[in-house]
Amino acid sequence: MIILIGAGLSGLLTAYRLKKEGIPFKILEARARIGGRINTVVGSDNTPVEMGATWFTDQHQHLHALLNELGIGYFEQSMAGSVLFQNSPNSPAEAIQIPPQAPSYRISGGTSHLINTLYAALDKDDILLSQEVKEIHFHQTGVEVIAKESFEASKIVLALPPKLWAQKLSFSPTLPSKLMDTAVLTHTWMEDSIKVALSYKEPFWEKQKLSGMLFCNTGPVTEFYDHSNHERSTFALCGFVNSYFKRMTYEQRKASVIMQLQNAFGVEATSFLDYTECVWSEEKHTYESSEPELFPHQNNGNPIFKNTFYDDRMIISSAESAAQSPGYMDGAVYAGNVTAKKLIAAN
Incomplete structure (x- = not known):
């Protein structure tokens, strides 16, 4: 089971690709709606x-x-x-x-026509709304994700802006300090x-x-x-x-x-x-305050986000992480496609 955190464009597109390959997943979305910044x-x-x-x-x-x-x-x-x-x-x-x-x-x-088209191709039971993730624990046999409920997964995808997961999620063991420092200083487009x-x-x-x-x-x-x-x-x-x-x-x-x-x-x-x-x-x-204030697209597309973590069990996605068109819808599509390819290849 793969858990995708975030039902924005990149998360839904990754799910759409996984569904076509028959790979099981769940999307956990903090909001009561899909789409994120769309x-x-x-x-x-x-x-x-x-x-x-x-x-x-x-x-x-x-x-x-x-x-x-x-x-x-x-x-x-x-x-x-x-x-x-x-x-x-x-x-x-x-x-x-x-x-x-x-x-x-x-x-x-x-723009939501794109979101709704992807959503319509998925099983509604695989998309759980109002599930704000609080903690992620990596252990020998998999990953435990704690939101309103607790979920077990083989891999997780962080399909939300880096500053959000860096400031709002607790990781055990802790993420590398260089990754966390970069994520905290990554501007979230539209924030x-x-x-x-x-x-x-x-x-x-x-x-x-x-x-x-x-x-x-x-x-x-x-x-x-x-x-x-x-x-x-x-x-x-x-x-x-x-x-x-x-x-x-x-x-x-x-x-x-x-x-x-x-x-x-x-x-x-x-x-x-x-x-x-x-x-x-x-x-x-969407919004988390920053000190100092970030400039638009700061650290968007930073190469560190290409890496996988915890023995390939954590993948970073979202528009801000994309190596191409970072911060934009095009970047979210790029990130969703790349993430899906990684997961399908490893399955």
């Missing part, structure tokens, strides 16, 4: 908005290959029209033209991000010949994009809020975002259907 929220008008991982590019060939393998469509991010730029949230927005950009893509039906989305009945920005893109030096909104669905039957704006604004209450943050959008786009921006946000630093299964 979380598509569907609003009252069935508009899918991304509170987590969203975009990918032509460089991300591992993700492209997986989407094609699973028959999942994707589409180019809409960028047609002028871009709004603000020096500050209270200043008028200036409409500017930007040169053509390399295309970025979104997954049709929302301090704030995502915000507002859905609308109509894409009012198109009438103004705007792309829906907004950039501001200070925030609250630092960057916003057209977030309409593939069919362009539901409409939204979505993007990032300056992480400083996590200090505000939900009501204060929402009010400041709406005021900024009104200053930028006009009064039509206030006629939204849903306001949705995710402050990732409030997600205890």
Whole structure:
């Protein structure tokens, strides 16, 4: 029995590969949902908005290959029209033209479509939610994993960001100090991000010949994009809020975002259907504080994560551990594939 800790993209993909080979496993997921930092929220008008991982590019060939393998469509991010730029949230927005950009893509039906497709191919009894792992004990005959219940395994896969397992899990015997020191200083992508989305009945920005893109030096909104669905039957704006604004209450943050959008786009921006946000630093299964503060992608893809430990009984996975595209969805796919190959070869 192999135990995978984490039901994000890398963990689910590894499980998907193991299932096809008939290799038994269990996934232990601390959250009450699957997906990790992929979380598509569907609003009252069935508009899918991304509170987590969203975009990918032509460089991300591992993700492209997986989407094609699973028959999942994707589409180019809409960028047609002028871009709004603000020096500050209270200043008028200036409409500017930007040169053509390399295309970025979104997954049709929302990023969670990928997660749900992998999940649908698995036996539901093999994925246990609300199982926050506390301790991992390696002994001569296998591995004991202690969560809400106790599990015995032949091997384990740490399919979650390194900083999380380094700070939240107890290992016996202890992990090598060099590995622990590196893991603690490994940035978790999205960990301090704030995502915000507002859905609308109509894409009012198109009438103004705007792309829906907004950039501001200070925030609250630092960057916003057209977030309409593939069919362009539901409409939204979505993007990032300056992480400083996590200090505000939900009501204060929402009010400041709406005021900024009104200053930028006009009064039509206030006629939204849903306001949705995710402050990732409030997600205890994503965020752990760091001293000193880490820079983006710090130690992502560090070669130490390629190694196996405890006589090949522990494998490190997740986007942050990937040797290619570390920190991104493409990295999670790469890590899931590599981990599955190791486990299948050893079976």
